[in-house]
């Protein structure tokens with residue numbers, strides 16, 4: 001197994017985060033006093049009911065909007081806006097249809113005028129897209145498109161990857177394959193990851209830590225260290241127990 005190089009990840013500190021939106025003149029609180037410290041290299045899964053504020057939290061960490069209250073520090077420095085070290089990746093791969101795979105992956109480098117062909121080759125190979133560099137987005141399967149989006153996210157070696165249900169639209173089998181791929185990429189690159197998912201098993205397969213959130217406005221219900229060695233098996237009694245605990249925490253019965 002590859003050991004990530006120290007220093008590739010980013011440490012994150014959220015303290016007293018509050019946020020909300022005004023819709024039609026009415027204010028809705030969405031995040032309510034979230035405090036969370038994430039060490040460099042951790043893989044944190046965020047689980048919570050639909051609409052509780054998970055994506056909002058990721059957007060705040062990405063610097064796409066400032067929180068109404070509280071402070072976010074990335075490697076000790078206040079987050080004031082987006083940064084190439086903190087990349088947000090969505091459920092939808094959002095590839096540009098007029099750019100082929102290689103051109104999509106190279107997008108940020110083309111914008112900054114610094115294309116690094118060796119780095120592009122490396123990341124394409126890392127996500128298993130060799131031979132498909134010149135394919136157009138419409139020629140890719142869902143899993144391949146998500147691999148291309150991952151390559152685009154990883155091209156400039158971000159220290160923090162914010163994943164907003166990145167595998168949510170994939171079919172069940174492709175999703176399992178992509179979970180393995182995501183784990184491998186995290187191990188190889190050593191970035192810090194925060195992933196929103198609705199899938200408790202996915203969280204148990206990938207995360208070093210699982211944070212559950214309440215209904216809106218989101219506050220932390222539990223913060224569980226998953227101290228089980230990778231590769232975890234869904235039938236492992238410890239995995240099953242954690243699954244039960246988390247589902248109970250989220251107010252669901254475990255019918256397995």
Ligand SMILES: Nc1ncnc2c1ncn2[C@@H]1O[C@H](COP(=O)(O)OP(=O)(O)OP(=O)(O)O)[C@@H](O)[C@H]1O
Nearest residue numbers: 021022023030049050051052053054055056057216
């Ligand atoms: N830009 C915005 N303007 C107004 N309201 C917003 C905005 N973004 C999110 N909201 C509101 O904030 C709440 C939380 O949304 P958010 O997308 O963060 O939830 P979520 O937990 O990621 O949901 P889901 O699991 O369904 O994807 C929702 O009520 C939503 O309507």
